[in-house]
Amino acid sequence: MNETFLMSLELMWRGMSGIFSIVFLIYLMIKLLNKVFPVK
Amino acid sequence: MDIFLSGLMAVTPQQIVMWIIAGTLIYLAVAKDFEPALLLPMGFGAIMVNLPMSGAITQVIQGTAVEGVLNVLFDMGIATELFPLLIFIGIGAMIDFGPILHNPFMLLFGAAAQFGIFFTVAVATLAGFSIKEAAAIGIIGAADGPTSIYVANQFAKELLGPISVAAYSYMALVPVIQPPAIRLVTTKEERQIRMHYKAENVSQTTRIVFPIVITILTGLVAPNAVPLIGFLMFGNLLRECGVLDRLAKSAQNELVNIVTILLGLTISTTMQAERFLTPQTGLIIGMGLIAFVFDTIGGVLFAKLINLFRKEKINPMIGAAGISAFPMSARVIQKMAQKEDSQNFILMYAVGANVGGQIASVLAGGLILMLVQSL
Numbered sequence: 027m028n029e030t031f032l033m034s035l036e037l038m039w040r041g042m043s044g045i046f047s048i049v050f051l052i053y054l055m056i057k058l059l060n061k062v063f064p065v066k
Numbered sequence: 067m068d069i070f071l072s073g074l075m076a077v078t079p080q081q082i083v084m085w086i087i088a089g090t091l092i093y094l095a096v097a098k099d100f101e102p103a104l105l106l107p108m109g110f111g112a113i114m115v116n117l118p119m120s121g122a123i124t125q126v127i128q129g130t131a132v133e134g135v136l137n138v139l140f141d142m143g144i145a146t147e148l149f150p151l152l153i154f155i156g157i158g159a160m161i162d163f164g165p166i167l168h169n170p171f172m173l174l175f176g177a178a179a180q181f182g183i184f185f186t187v188a189v190a191t192l193a194g195f196s197i198k199e200a201a202a203i204g205i206i207g208a209a210d211g212p213t214s215i216y217v218a219n220q221f222a223k224e225l226l227g228p229i230s231v232a233a234y235s236y237m238a239l240v241p242v243i244q245p246p247a248i249r250l251v252t253t254k255e256e257r258q259i260r261m262h263y264k265a266e267n268v269s270q271t272t273r274i275v276f277p278i279v280i281t282i283l284t285g286l287v288a289p290n291a292v293p294l295i296g297f298l299m300f301g302n303l304l305r306e307c308g309v310l311d312r313l314a315k316s317a318q319n320e321l322v323n324i325v326t327i328l329l330g331l332t333i334s335t336t337m338q339a340e341r342f343l344t345p346q347t348g349l350i351i352g353m354g355l356i357a358f359v360f361d362t363i364g365g366v367l368f369a370k371l372i373n374l375f376r377k378e379k380i381n382p383m384i385g386a387a388g389i390s391a392f393p394m395s396a397r398v399i400q401k402m403a404q405k406e407d408s409q410n411f412i413l414m415y416a417v418g419a420n421v422g423g424q425i426a427s428v429l430a431g432g433l434i435l436m437l438v439q440s441l
Contacts, residue, residue, distance in 0.1 A: 030191040033441050034200060037434070038184035042177075044433045045426055048287050049177040052425070055279055056170040056272075063271035 076118035080339035087342075088112035091231070100238035103323075104211060104330045108231065111136065111334025123335055139332040144219055144226075149329040150212035151297045156322030157212070157424075158301020159314045161392070163276060165418035166425070167268040172384075172415060174368070176422025179388030180430040181364025182207035186357040193349055198222060201438045203350055206233045207357025208427035209240070210390040215333070216294060217431050221438065227336030228347040232354030240391045241398050243355070247362040248386050248402065256370070257406045259381040263414045273306040284429065290439075291432020298428055362386045365419070381412050387419040390427035396420040 091109030095102035114122040115136060123134035143149040166173055183204045190200035202222035205214050206229060214233040218226050236243065248257075277299035285292045304314040336342070365385030373379050387399045396416035403410040 028191065030195075030197050030200070031188060033197050034184075034188040034191040037187055037197070037201070037437055037441065040437050041184050041430065041433050042181065044288070044437070045177045045180055045429055046174070048284060048429055048433075049173045049422075049426060051283055051287070052280060053170045053173050055283060056167055056173075056276070059272045059275055059279070060167070060268065063269045063275065065267045065269045 073118050078118075078339065080343050081116040081118065083343060084112055084116040084337065084339045088116070088337075094235070094238070098238075101211075101234045103326050104234045105238070107327055107330025108234070108334050108337070111331040112337040115334050115338050123338070136332060136335045139328060140335045143325075143328055144215065144332055145223075147216055147219060147293065149325050149332065150216045150219075151293055152325045153212045153322060153329065154294060154297035154428075155301035155304075156317045156325070158277070158298040158303075159305045159317035160322075161298075161302060161305075161421060161424060163273070163302060163421060164268055165414060166421045167272055167276060168266040169415070169418045172388075172418030173422040173425065174372075175365050175385045175388035175419040176424070176426035177388070177429075178368030178385060179361045179365035179419075179423055180207070180426050181368075182357040182359065182361030183430055183434070185360040185364070186353050189356055190349075190353055193353070197441060198438060199225060201434050202229060203353050204357060205229075205431060205434060206236065206350075206354040207361050208390055208430055209233075209237055209358065209361065209395075210424070210427045210431075211237065212329075213294065213390075213427055213431040215329070217434060220435060223336075224341065225346065225350060226333065227342050228350040229354075230333045230336070232351050235351075236354050236358045237391045237394075240358070240389070240394045243358050244362050244386055244395065244398050245402055247359045248366055248383055248399075251363055251366050251370075252382050254406060256382050257402065258410065259379050260407070260410050261381055261384075261412050261415050263411070265414075270306075270308065274303065274308075277302045277306070280425075284432070288429065288432045288436055290436040291429055294428045294432050295425075298424075358389070361389045365389070381410075381415070384412060384415050384419050387416040388423040388426065389420070390423045392420045392424055393417060395423070 088109045091105045094100040095106040122136045124137040187200045187204035190203045198221040202218040205217040218229045281299045284295045365388040366382045369382035369385030383399045387395045399416040400413040
């Protein structure tokens with residue numbers, strides 16, 4: 027199979043897993059911020 | 067007399083085609099209100115750069131290069147990435163991250179709706195583009211003009227013109243592109259799912275700490291994303307800190323307006339007939355559409371996947387709002403929801419996903435820059 031295409035599939039896997047990982051970290055960070063700095 | 071006719075005699079058929087394309091961009095901006103702030107300067111600039119021996123672009127006269135003002139602006143503002151980044155300060159100053167801060171779950175839809183980027187990269191490689199060119203084309207799916215320009219400038223400068231035209235045109239066409247794509251992967255019952263919204267406040271401290279923490283967090287994980295996310299979050303900090311209202315307003319108005327004018331005009335240097343009128347341009351415009359459609363489908367399918375594990379179901383159309391075109395995509399989703407059920411109000415969830423899409427698209431740009439270089 028086309029080598030560039032295989033690279034693009036690897037990019038898809040690493041890119042989507044990377045975005046979800048960072049977004050999940052941001053999600054946890056927001057949860058933490060809302061706990062540490064609640065609305066008074 | 068000959069000297070006055072030399073320009074007329076030098077007009078090429080390709081330049082006339084570019085005048086028609088430029089006229090179309092101006093028509094779409096003025097008559098249809100399609101991203102007028104960018105398409106109008108791009109259209110007018112395209113006319114300026116496609117006039118024979120135009121002094122607006124660099125010309126070689128008797129062996130000496132005479133620099134054109136648009137090339138000077140290009141070298142200064144786009145080759146250095148300055149203009150897209152300055153626009154991010156303004157965008158950051160305009161965004162209210164409140165919907166994400168009190169409902170961070172919506173961020174996940176922003177991540178899912180970046181699928182179109184990577185799907186399009188794969189399609190572009192099958193069409194014969196190199197991995198860097200394919201990545202630059204795929205990033206049209208970020209639905210975010212400055213990110214597209216930022217990435218394309220690093221990976222495929224020669225494709226900057228068609229990529230910019232596609233990115234801004236499709237952003238304006240979100241209300242046309244998204245509804246059929248959503249209907250394709252949802253049932254009427256799914257589109258009628260109601261979601262109850264409970265308004266909650268977020269503390270001022272959270273709003274101030276958020277942009278700082280996100281910049282540090284993202285910078286540690288994806289250093290290449292720092293300029294993109296950092297400028298976006300700096301603009302947001304100006305807005306939320308509460309002591310720099312004057313600067314925040316300048317970033318939202320004067321800064322964005324001035325840079326948008328310069329960006330639009332300057333991008334047009336990449337629309338010279340000999341560079342723009344190639345078979346590649348048609349392919350890129352077509353693949354831009356694929357990117358937007360698969361962003362939408364990716365977001366919706368992710369919402370349907372989440373529904374398999376949730377008691378309280380999510381209206382899967384929310385997933386489609388995870389693209390960066392703000393607030394247009396959220397409005398489209400709300401309009402579709404009300405068309406199915408006039409009492410269904412999912413706007414606030416859609417806005418949350420849409421804001422999540424703005425963060426995720428910038429992250430996608432940074433990650434692509436990092437990952438492609440490491441492949």
